[in-house]
Structures are given as structure tokens and as C-alpha cells.
Amino acid sequence: MSISRRNFLKASALTAAAAAIGVEPLHKSSVLAAAVQESVVWYKSVCRFCGVGCGVMLGVKDGKPFGIKGDKECPVNKGLLCVKGFYLHRMITAKNRLLHPLVRKNGKLEKASWDEAMDLVASRFKEILEKDGPNALAYYGSGQAQTEETYLAQRLFKGYIGTNNADGNPRLCMASAVGGYTTSFGADEPIGTYKDIEHCNLFLIIGSNTAEAHPVIFDLLVQRKKDSPSCKIIFIDPRKTPTNRIVDLHLQVKPGYDLAIMHAIARQLIKDGYTDEQFIKDSVNFSNGKDPITYDDYKAFLEKYTPEYAAEQADINPADIVKAARMFGESPTAMTMWCMGVNQRVAGVFLNNLIHNIHLLTGKLGKPGCDSFSLTGQPNACGGVREAGGLCHILPGHRLVANEQHRKVVAEIWKTSPDKIQPTPGKHTVAMFGAAAKGEIKGMYILCTNPAQSLPNLNKYIPGMKDTFLVVAESFYPTETSKIADVVLPVAFWGEKEGVYGCTERRSQHLAKALNPSGESRWDGDVIVDLAKRMGYGKGFEHFKGPEDVWSEYQKTTAGTDMDLSGATYDRLKKVRGLTWPVPDTSHPGTWHRFTEGDPYFPKDKAGNRRMYFYAKPDGKAVIFARPDKGPEEPVSAEYPxxxxxxxxxxxxxxxxxxxxxxxxxxxxxxxxxxxxxxxxxxxxxxxxxxxxxxxxxxxxxxxxxxxxxxxxxxxxxxxxxxxxxxxxxxxxxxxxxxxxxxxxxxxxxxxxx
Amino acid sequence: MKRKIYLILIILSFGLLSAGFINNTQSENQNSLLLKDKHPKVDWTIGCTECHEEITPKVFKDWNMSKHGQVGFGCFICHGDGQEEFNAKGKDNGCLGCHSAMEVNFKKTKVKSCFDCHNGHTLKFHN
The missing domain is CATH 2.40.40.20 (Barwin-like endoglucanases)
Known part of the structure; x- marks a missing residue:
């Protein structure tokens, strides 16, 4: 490669400058000095959209966003972007960026200073707290907030204000997956990673339009089919979608009636002898949801779910159910992937359990190319909300508010009294906005989400939101929620702040700060600490000078847990393309399959000859559930057909x-x-x-x-x-x-x- | 000897590629819009592909069957939204979004754009 002296000097200067601020420029690129990249510094980050966790490089030139590239070093996307990520850099300077605080005066939102806005929020929250108690306040967060932001907000609301009314929008998308994982396997989040895709020959996609909702995963599937022509895809979904382009068998079910199909597949797998009896004996218990049952009880329960019965429920061809079961059974490897079509259902947890059932029956878990793998909708729903305690019943490190020991450990790290953390879960999202509609919740802090558009049955909840003292921390204005807020706080957007995102596959990745915040906007974490100080909790928050301090404290809450992030220090995360937990020390490379020998917490002494030991369950055994098939809450009728x-x-x-x-x-x-x-x-x-x-x-x-x-x-x-x-x-x-x-x-x- | 074989292969490839260009140009002209600096005024409430599937079926088919079509990289990626920005030909910087590993310093090559070799709507090499 030849390179002019001038360009060489430029490249050297850029590299030195980048190294000084702790980022990795693309100095390995053979054409750093190419015309298109002159004077551009590239910062390692993660896409702001769905939960896939694509690595991206944000290019900055003269202090302004210049461009975006897929990060070819990132094992998730290997340089690919989807159409949304492709324009991410332009969103930083979008016309609707909010550049200064807004406070409602005489019914109108008007420009205000930070001091005026923050004093108002702190005084109103204190007034509500004193008059109506902590449960009259609430926090509603986001799977798009960085882990440090969610952690700080939980710390303030659960640990200092003293309310568990601190939930997040993953309640609207991933809560059923959480319920499924915790009940079936004992711990939240998938067992495998994207690496399993490269080894898998049978994909069952259910309730996910992967091509549109997770385009880069779709691309990985396209690639897998190209690499392995014997690879097949079964699709269970009420719609034909762009995902159908790579599908081999489509079960186009009636919406809301697919539970019986999963039972029928399980029944067929048993009938055809595709079960892994040794695995079942070693690693599986059976339950009817209330009491333990036997394997034979389960088999008897399944007898109702003939292909014909399930096909009638879902209005499909029974032969397709048998075919799907045989494809799943015959393939030595299988991954099931699902998303909102499974989770956003009144039987969402049950359906998650039924998906796990077929993997447990066949032992297609915890080995290359096998997993029961939930796709996540938001970039940090896993990392920030599910892991950092962003739901009303949990605490950081997959801990529960209802567990006294968990409260004690967390309170100690939070430098607060264990009594301050309430022992009962707070109000979940729908209940929280229901309480606001009834006037029970009087003040709410909303961070990086837009419930006035995203809540279901909106007409029921918007009047209550208008009556509540509503504080919205947002990068953009207007949104449907910020339009009805009392105070709108302008916060830094992606690229303007540093932090960590944790994606679908348990991978925590660092996002570099590449730009100064636009206008008067500030980092969300800084705003939460400011609010804590103004409310009188300064002592508990004064040690946080920046996101790394927050992350370092958060790491302590994960030490020794199934999601140990002790080895994922900022220093390390800045250099690598993420780490998949558990990662208990700084020399640990991260974990591919949980509950197996490669998992640092796998208890070899307890496991004996067992291939998998689900150590979050008391006896190390996962659970196959005999759940009843349940239709939708609102079936069609003569009036609404x-x-x-x-x-x-x-x-x-x-x-x-x-x-x-x-x-x-x-x-x-x-x-x-x-x-x-x-x-x-x-x-x-x-x-x-x-x-x-x-x-x-x-x-x-x-x-x-x-x-x-x-x-x-x-x-x-x-x-x-x-x-x-x-x-x-x-x-x-x-x-x-x-x-x-x-x-x-x-x-x-x-x-x-x- | 090896040199001779390479030379013959290059000449043959050039011949085949030229034929490809000619075929492509002929078929495109049959049902494509003549792309100028501005997109014609149309019903902007309709998405690109919804309209182009009817107006330029060959273009649509080529794109739809291509890798970009398969993953939904729509018309707008190369051509802009049509109203605020319209590019008759795509810009190289856009390609770098996903193909950063394929970055080329055009100062050192005879071709001046990604689209000089990856042409047509399949964007296959020397389509």
C-alpha cells in the first residue's frame, strides 16, 4: 500500500488523538487515507435501534457527525447495517432535537433554564413524597436507555425515594420472555448466543417477522442457508411477511391460537421417538404450573393435543404440524427464535414455556447450534432493564425486591438502608398508568420512551397522564408524551454520551462518546444525580462523576450472580467488541453456553455426569410445563368479526x-x-x-x-x-x-x- | 505461458462483460423511467416500491431478486427520498455503510465509483 506523506501524517495524528481519548480508530483499514475518510475519526459504538446489538462506527469530522459504518470487527453483524442503522448519524442532528428545557406555564410549554426546571421537578416530587408517600411517585424507563442511566434511576427511586413503582417499557415487549426463562430454566435470558446460528440446521421462527424487526439476524439466517443448503426454516406466524423469502414451511395460524400447536409438536416428538431420554432424566422436571407431575402425567396431558385438534384450533393443515415436528426432531441441531408475536399475548409466558418444552424434550439446548433463543426488541432491554433491575419486581443482578437477602446486598452497595427498599413489587407499567389515571400516582419521571403512543388502549390512559405531574427526559421534541408533559428535560442522544448496551445474546458492549451534547442537553445520568441532590439525597450520589463510576458500582451488584459482569470493566469493554456474560474476571473470555461445562458457574461437583445443570433451580433441573392452551382475551364475535x-x-x-x-x-x-x-x-x-x-x-x-x-x-x-x-x-x-x-x-x- | 492464459481470460471476460452491459441497457430502456436530476412529481403518499412495481417492473424485479432487495435495502438508500433529495446514481459513501471492508481509494483505480462496476439494480459485479 502506498500512502502520501501528508496523509500518513494525518492518519498518525488521528490515531494518536483517538488513542488519547480511549477509542479505537480504524487504523487497521488498508485505506485510512482514502479520500472519503480524510480527517474523520471513527468511534466504536452499538446501534441505537433493535436488540440485535450491531457494532457500528460513528465517524466525526470537525466536531460533527460525518457518517456511519457497520463495524466489520464486531462478531454480531460483521460490518452489516440495516436501513435504520444506515441513517443513525443523521438522527443526532435531526430537526426535532430538543436543545433546552421546557416548563409548562399557563398551559403552554415554554423555554426554561436547567435550574428552574430541576428545582420545579425536585420541589414537586418532594411535596408529593411528603404529602402522599413514596408510592405516589413513579419512574418509567426504557430499554433504550444506557445501563448506567437505568441503574441510577432504579437506585434513586427504589433505594432513596423508596418506591418500587419503577418499571420500564420492556414490560410491553420482553416481560413474557423473562417470565418464560425464569420459570423454565430458573434464570432470565438465553442459554446460547448468535454463534449458534452458524451451527444450526433447523430454525423454528414463531411470532417474529425477523426480516423487518431484526434485519441483521435475518441476514445471518440468509447466510446460514447459503452456507448449509440442508438448513431449513419453519415459520409459525399469522402473516406472510418478507421473512417468508427464506422459509421452507409456513404454518399460517389464526392469531392467538398457537399454544395447542406447540403442544402438538411436543406430542409428536415423543410419539416419533425424537426425545433425549437421558437428558430428560438428568436435567428436567415436569410441572402443571402448580404442582410437580411425572413424565407420564405430561404425556397423558399431551394426548389431547393431536395434530387434528391443534390444527382445528389454529385453522391450519394438521399434516404441517406433523411435518414441522419431524423436521425439528430429525435435525441434529435446532434453534427457536421468537419475538412480540409470542410475548405480547395474555398467554405469553405459557407460550414461552411451551417453546422451551420442545428444546428440553429433545435436549436441543446448551450445545452448538441449539437454543431456545428469544429475540429482543430494544437495544438495551436485556442489558439495562432486565439485568440492571429496571422492572418493578427486580433489583440489579437478576435479584428480586421480594428477597430479603437480595435487598440487603443491593442496599449495601447503594449506601442506603435495606428498609428503604420495599419488599413487595411496585406497579407494573399498565397498573402504573392505571394508577395515574385514578389519581393515585401524582408524579412520574419518564426517561427515553413515549407511552402516550406506545401504551395499549390509549384513550384510557392519556387523561391520567395529563393530570399527573409528568417529567419527560427526551432528546427529541415533540413526542406524543412530551407534548403533554409538565417539564421536558433535553438529554444527550446516542453518540453524545458514553455507556454500555447489553443485547439479545448477553453481550455487553461499550458505546463511545464521540460528540458533545447538542444545545443545552445533558447526559441522563447527570440529570438523575442532579435530581437526587436537589431532593436531598446528595450524599448517596456524590461519588458518581461519570458513567464509568456508575458502571463500576453496577458491576459489584452482579458479582457472584449468574450474570456476573465483574470481568467486563470499562477499560476492557472499550477495546473488545463486547463480552457475553457470565464473565467473572478480566481474563475470562465470556460464556457461549450457560449451564454447561463452559459456564464458569457450572458446578461440576453437583452436576456429576449431567451435560447441563440449571444451577438457578434448586436441584439443577429445568421445568417442562403442562400449560393449558389459552386463546386471546378478545376473540372475534358477530359484532367484531x-x-x-x-x-x-x-x-x-x-x-x-x-x-x-x-x-x-x-x-x-x-x-x-x-x-x-x-x-x-x-x-x-x-x-x-x-x-x-x-x-x-x-x-x-x-x-x-x-x-x-x-x-x-x-x-x-x-x-x-x-x-x-x-x-x-x-x-x-x-x-x-x-x-x-x-x-x-x-x-x-x-x-x-x- | 501463464501470462498468455491470463491475457486470453481478460479479453474473454471483457467481451462477456460488454455483452452484459449491452443486454442490460437494452432491457432497462424498455420499461424504466429516464432518470434525470429531479424525480417526476408523483403521488407522494405512495411508497417507492409500490409505484415502481407497476411503473418499472423490470427494475423492481431486478432489485427485488437481488441481495439488497432480499434484505429490504430500498430505492431510497441510493436514490434519496425523491422529494428533498434525488440522486439518479448512488453515492459511494452510502455503500461504505455496510461494505467498509471493501473500501477503495479511487485515486488509485481506473474506475471512479462503486457503481462503475456494480451496476444495474442487481448491483452484481459487472452486471
């Missing part, structure tokens, strides 16, 4: 706060729409692009009809992204009784030409 299901599209993310600022992404689908099956549309006299009215028991929405062969007959699909067309006024707020996650995926509606 059509199924409404909601979801996402490739080019938009959640409430469009970020992606809605990029004209190119908006161009892909410029206006809100509902997908209608062509046969239904013909029957209802609706043509493509006609306006249609969608009516549920909760609201009415008028959108454009997209007549397309995707949904089943009798089902419509609406993406929920557009703020001008709030899909969630239609959805139902019934929740899973175990996870308290709402059933966004199934409601009954009427459809008519507008």
Missing part, C-alpha cells in the same frame, strides 16, 4: 421519534395503512388505497387500505408507528397474569370503507 394484529415495518422504529426524521425512511411507507387480505377486501368492497375505518371496543381509526396477500383471511394488520394515527387507541390492555405484558397482538375489530 375481524382479528386486528399490530406490528412493525422495516424502515420505521417504534413511535418514529427517530426514524420519522429521515425523509428516505419515511418515503418507503409515507402514510399509515392497514394490510387487508385481497379476498376480504373484495368481500368488503374495498380497493387498494381506499380509506378504511377500523373500529374496536376502544376506539376508531381511519387509515389507507393496503390490499396485499399477507394476512390470513379475517385478519388485518396495522403497523403502529405513525403518531398522527395512533394504532394503540384500538389495542386491548389485557395483560398476561404472570408477566403483565399486554396483548397488543390480538384484538377483535370491525372494518368498513370510510
Amino acid at each position: 375481524v382479528v386486528l394484529t399490530t406490528g412493525r415495518i422495516l424502515e420505521q422504529w417504534h413511535t418514529m421519534t427517530m426514524t420519522g426524521q429521515i425523509p428516505e425512511l419515511v418515503r418507503a411507507n409515507p402514510v399509515p395503512y392497514a394490510e387487508l387480505n385481497p379476498d376480504d377486501a373484495k368481500l368488503w368492497g374495498i380497493k387498494n388505497r381506499d380509506k378504511v375505518k377500523i373500529i374496536t371496543r376502544r376506539g376508531l381509526l381511519t387509515v389507507k387500505a393496503k390490499v396485499i396477500d399477507r394476512t390470513r383471511k379475517g385478519t388485518i394488520f396495522i403497523p403502529w408507528h405513525w403518531p398522527e394515527s395512533l394504532t394503540n387507541i384500538l389495542t386491548i390492555d389485557a395483560v398476561d397474569p404472570g408477566s403483565f405484558e399486554p396483548e397488543y397482538k390480538v384484538a377483535a375489530c370491525q372494518v368498513a370503507k370510510a
Whole structure:
């Protein structure tokens, strides 16, 4: 490679400058001095969107965002981006960035100073605390906040203010997966990692439009099929989606009726002799959800779930169930992947359990190419919320508020009294906003999320949010939530702050600070510490000078737990492309399969000859559950004869706060729409692009009809992204009784030409 | 001897590639819009692919069957949104988003853009 002297000097200077601030420039690139990269410093980071955890490099030139690249060194995406990540750098300077605090005066949000805004928040919160007690206050966080931010907020609300009304939006997307993992395996989060994809020959995708919701995972699947032509994909989903392009067998089920199918697959696996009897004997218990049962009891329970019965429930061909079971059984490896189609259901935890069941029956767990692998919707739902204690029943390090010993350990690290942490779970998201609607919660701090668009059955909750003293910490304005807030605090966006994200595969990755915060915006962590000080808790927070201090304290809460991050220091995380926990010391490389010999916490003495020992369960055995099949909360009826299901599209993310600022992404689908099956549309006299009215028991929405062969007959699909067309006024707020996650995926509606 | 074989191969490849260019140009002209500096004014409430599937079916088919089509890298990635920005031909910096390992210093090559070799809507090498 030849390089001019001038460019060599430039490259050397950039490398030195980058090293001085602790980032890794792409100095190994053979063409650092190429014209397109002159004077650009690249910072190692992680994508801001879904839970895949793609490594990205943010380019900065003259103090401004210059461009973005997939990080080719990152083992997650190996340099790839999806269409959303492709525009991430432009969102930093989007027109809707909030650059100064806003305070509501005479009904209008007006520009204010930080002091004025923070004094108001602190004084109102103190006033509520003194008058109505700690449970009149609440915190509602986000799976997009960095771990340090979530940790600090939990510390303030649970450990100092003294309320467990501290939940987060992963309650709306991943809580059922948490419930499934903890009940089946004893501990949250997957056993394997993405590395299993490279070894897998049979993928079962259920309730996930992977191609649009997790595009880089989809790309890994495309690559796997290319590398291994014998690799097959089974798809269980009510819609044909872009994911179908790589699918070998599609079970296009009636929304809400797939539990019986999972039981029927389990039954068939047993009948056909595909079970791993030694594994079952060594590592599995059986339960009916209340009491232990025997393997024979379980077999007897499954007898009801013939392919014919399950097929009738889900309105599919019974032969396809048998075929799916045989494909799963015959393949030496298998991974199941799922997302909101499984979790956002009133039987979400049950369905998670039933997925784990078929892996436990066949022993397809804890070895290369095998896992029961939940896909996560947000970039730090796992790392920040599920691991750092961001839900109303948990504490950092997979601990529980209800456990006295857990409260004691955490309180000591938090430098607070154990009595300050309440022993009972606080209000989960839907209950929290329900309490606000009733006037029981009077003050709420919302960080990096937009519940006025994302909650189900919105009409029920928005008036209460308006009446509550609402503080919103956001990078963008307006959002549906910040519009109705009393105080809006401008906070630094991705690229303007340092922190850690933990993705779907237990990988914690460091995000470098590449830019100064825009306008007057500040790091969320700094704002929370400021609030703590103004509320009189300064002593407990004064040692936090920056995110590394927070992370270092958080690491202590994980020491000795199943999610030990002791070896994931900032120094190390800045250099490597993430570490998959448990990682108990700084020489540990991270763990591929939990509960196996490669896991540093695998108790060899207890395990004996067992291949897997689920050490979070008392006897080291996972549980196969005989759960009843349960349909949706709101089945169709004569009055509401059509199924409404909601979801996402490739080019938009959640409430469009970020992606809605990029004209190119908006161009892909410029206006809100509902997908209608062509046969239904013909029957209802609706043509493509006609306006249609969608009516549920909760609201009415008028959108454009997209007549397309995707949904089943009798089902419509609406993406929920557009703020001008709030899909969630239609959805139902019934929740899973175990996870308290709402059933966004199934409601009954009427459809008519507008 | 080896040199001769390489030379023959290069000449043959060039011949085949030229034929590819000609074929491609002919078929594109049959049903493509003539791309100028501005996108024609259209019904902007319709997404790119929804319209182009009807207006330029060959272009749509080529893209849809390509790797970019498979993973949903839509028209807008190379051509802009059509209203605020429109590029008849893609920009190289965009390619670097995913293909940073393939970065090229065009000062040292005869070609001046990724699209000089990766052309058409399949973006296959010398399509």
C-alpha cells in the first residue's frame, strides 16, 4: 500500500488523538487515507435501534457527525447495517432535537433554564413524597436507555425515594420472555448466543417477522442457508411477511391460537421417538404450573393435543404440524427464535414455556447450534432493564425486591438502608398508568420512551397522564408524551454520551462518546444525580462523576450472580467488541453456553455426569410445563368479526421519534395503512388505497387500505408507528397474569370503507 | 505461458462483460423511467416500491431478486427520498455503510465509483 506523506501524517495524528481519548480508530483499514475518510475519526459504538446489538462506527469530522459504518470487527453483524442503522448519524442532528428545557406555564410549554426546571421537578416530587408517600411517585424507563442511566434511576427511586413503582417499557415487549426463562430454566435470558446460528440446521421462527424487526439476524439466517443448503426454516406466524423469502414451511395460524400447536409438536416428538431420554432424566422436571407431575402425567396431558385438534384450533393443515415436528426432531441441531408475536399475548409466558418444552424434550439446548433463543426488541432491554433491575419486581443482578437477602446486598452497595427498599413489587407499567389515571400516582419521571403512543388502549390512559405531574427526559421534541408533559428535560442522544448496551445474546458492549451534547442537553445520568441532590439525597450520589463510576458500582451488584459482569470493566469493554456474560474476571473470555461445562458457574461437583445443570433451580433441573392452551382475551364475535394484529415495518422504529426524521425512511411507507387480505377486501368492497375505518371496543381509526396477500383471511394488520394515527387507541390492555405484558397482538375489530 | 492464459481470460471476460452491459441497457430502456436530476412529481403518499412495481417492473424485479432487495435495502438508500433529495446514481459513501471492508481509494483505480462496476439494480459485479 502506498500512502502520501501528508496523509500518513494525518492518519498518525488521528490515531494518536483517538488513542488519547480511549477509542479505537480504524487504523487497521488498508485505506485510512482514502479520500472519503480524510480527517474523520471513527468511534466504536452499538446501534441505537433493535436488540440485535450491531457494532457500528460513528465517524466525526470537525466536531460533527460525518457518517456511519457497520463495524466489520464486531462478531454480531460483521460490518452489516440495516436501513435504520444506515441513517443513525443523521438522527443526532435531526430537526426535532430538543436543545433546552421546557416548563409548562399557563398551559403552554415554554423555554426554561436547567435550574428552574430541576428545582420545579425536585420541589414537586418532594411535596408529593411528603404529602402522599413514596408510592405516589413513579419512574418509567426504557430499554433504550444506557445501563448506567437505568441503574441510577432504579437506585434513586427504589433505594432513596423508596418506591418500587419503577418499571420500564420492556414490560410491553420482553416481560413474557423473562417470565418464560425464569420459570423454565430458573434464570432470565438465553442459554446460547448468535454463534449458534452458524451451527444450526433447523430454525423454528414463531411470532417474529425477523426480516423487518431484526434485519441483521435475518441476514445471518440468509447466510446460514447459503452456507448449509440442508438448513431449513419453519415459520409459525399469522402473516406472510418478507421473512417468508427464506422459509421452507409456513404454518399460517389464526392469531392467538398457537399454544395447542406447540403442544402438538411436543406430542409428536415423543410419539416419533425424537426425545433425549437421558437428558430428560438428568436435567428436567415436569410441572402443571402448580404442582410437580411425572413424565407420564405430561404425556397423558399431551394426548389431547393431536395434530387434528391443534390444527382445528389454529385453522391450519394438521399434516404441517406433523411435518414441522419431524423436521425439528430429525435435525441434529435446532434453534427457536421468537419475538412480540409470542410475548405480547395474555398467554405469553405459557407460550414461552411451551417453546422451551420442545428444546428440553429433545435436549436441543446448551450445545452448538441449539437454543431456545428469544429475540429482543430494544437495544438495551436485556442489558439495562432486565439485568440492571429496571422492572418493578427486580433489583440489579437478576435479584428480586421480594428477597430479603437480595435487598440487603443491593442496599449495601447503594449506601442506603435495606428498609428503604420495599419488599413487595411496585406497579407494573399498565397498573402504573392505571394508577395515574385514578389519581393515585401524582408524579412520574419518564426517561427515553413515549407511552402516550406506545401504551395499549390509549384513550384510557392519556387523561391520567395529563393530570399527573409528568417529567419527560427526551432528546427529541415533540413526542406524543412530551407534548403533554409538565417539564421536558433535553438529554444527550446516542453518540453524545458514553455507556454500555447489553443485547439479545448477553453481550455487553461499550458505546463511545464521540460528540458533545447538542444545545443545552445533558447526559441522563447527570440529570438523575442532579435530581437526587436537589431532593436531598446528595450524599448517596456524590461519588458518581461519570458513567464509568456508575458502571463500576453496577458491576459489584452482579458479582457472584449468574450474570456476573465483574470481568467486563470499562477499560476492557472499550477495546473488545463486547463480552457475553457470565464473565467473572478480566481474563475470562465470556460464556457461549450457560449451564454447561463452559459456564464458569457450572458446578461440576453437583452436576456429576449431567451435560447441563440449571444451577438457578434448586436441584439443577429445568421445568417442562403442562400449560393449558389459552386463546386471546378478545376473540372475534358477530359484532367484531375481524382479528386486528399490530406490528412493525422495516424502515420505521417504534413511535418514529427517530426514524420519522429521515425523509428516505419515511418515503418507503409515507402514510399509515392497514394490510387487508385481497379476498376480504373484495368481500368488503374495498380497493387498494381506499380509506378504511377500523373500529374496536376502544376506539376508531381511519387509515389507507393496503390490499396485499399477507394476512390470513379475517385478519388485518396495522403497523403502529405513525403518531398522527395512533394504532394503540384500538389495542386491548389485557395483560398476561404472570408477566403483565399486554396483548397488543390480538384484538377483535370491525372494518368498513370510510 | 501463464501470462498468455491470463491475457486470453481478460479479453474473454471483457467481451462477456460488454455483452452484459449491452443486454442490460437494452432491457432497462424498455420499461424504466429516464432518470434525470429531479424525480417526476408523483403521488407522494405512495411508497417507492409500490409505484415502481407497476411503473418499472423490470427494475423492481431486478432489485427485488437481488441481495439488497432480499434484505429490504430500498430505492431510497441510493436514490434519496425523491422529494428533498434525488440522486439518479448512488453515492459511494452510502455503500461504505455496510461494505467498509471493501473500501477503495479511487485515486488509485481506473474506475471512479462503486457503481462503475456494480451496476444495474442487481448491483452484481459487472452486471
